[in-house]
Each structure stands twice: as structure tokens, then as C-alpha cells.
Amino acid sequence: MSWRSWTVRRRSGGxxxxxxSYEEATARELAEELGVHGTxxxxxxxxxxxAISPYWPGxxxxxxxxxxxxxxxEVAWFDRLTEPALDELVRGSxxxxxxxxxxxRYRAPRTANRP
Numbered sequence: 001m002s003w004r005s006w007t008v009r010r011r012s013g014g015x016x017x018x019x020x021s022y023e024e025a026t027a028r029e030l031a032e033e034l035g036v037h038g039t040x041x042x043x044x045x046x047x048x049x050x051a052i053s054p055y056w057p058g059x060x061x062x063x064x065x066x067x068x069x070x071x072x073x074e075v076a077w078f079d080r081l082t083e084p085a086l087d088e089l090v091r092g093s094x095x096x097x098x099x100x101x102x103x104x105r106y107r108a109p110r111t112a113n114r115p
Contacts, residue, residue, distance in 0.1 A: 022058040030062060034078070035069035038062050046105055048098050057098070059106055 016025040026040035040060035048057055070078040081089065089095070090103055 016058075023060065026058070026060040026062075030064075033071055033074040034064075035071065036064050036066050038064060038066075044105060046101075048101060050098060051096065057102060059102055 014025075014029055016022060017028075020028070022045070023040060023042060027038070030036050030038060030040065040062040043059045043061055045056055045058045048055055068078065086103075090100055
């Protein structure tokens with residue numbers, strides 16, 4: 001069975017810091033929020049209208065084999081989801097349109113292979 005992990009943040013954040021690459025920011029956020037260390041692979045970047053103003057989110061993916069230990073100060077909820085359960089959750093009102101757009105773009109066919 002294929003599993004995806006999804007996190008819901010309690011506070012805003014997750015931005016790239018000055019002088020930091022998207023990949024470095026992703027690795028830092030994985031460590032800060034989920035307590036895991038690893039390398040994230042860049043998938044895509046797109047211009048998002050955003051609720052306040054346009055911005056360029058970067059989507060990355062990582063294979064995590066170590067136990068996940070979410071920081072309760074950073075993550076309000078964490079679970080492993082099947083694809084149908086993820087779809088149901090993301091299409092609900094608790095998710096911002098930005099998150100839905102990101103998932104739709106992630107799932108769009110591409111020529112690059114994923115891990």
C-alpha cells in the first residue's frame with residue numbers, strides 16, 4: 001500500500017531564510033518540525049496567487065525511514081494517509097486553496113522520476 005505523510009502546521013512559517021536555498025530550508029524544516037534528518041529532492045516551484053499576495057512555493061519530497069517525532073509546538077497533527085484519505089482531507093475546508101493547488105501540481109504528470 002502506498003502511504004503519504006501530511007502535516008498541519010499550528011503556526012505560520014516554513015519560509016526560506018536569507019542566503020538559504022530551497023533545499024536547505026526544506027531539510028531544516030524537516031528537522032525542526034518532524035525531527036528527521038535527510039535530503040529532500042526538488043519537485044517543482046510555481047507562482048501562487050496566495051491569500052495575501054503572490055509568492056513562489058517550492059515543493060520537495062523526501063523518503064523518510066527514521067521514526068517521525070513531530071514537535072508539538074510546530075505541528076498540530078500528523079498521520080500516515082492513503083491516497084484516498086489524503087484527497088478527502090485536502091479537499092475539506094480546513095486546507096487553504098494554496099495547499100490544494102500545490103497538491104494538484106505535485107500530482108500532475110511530469111517526465112522526471114520520483115524516488
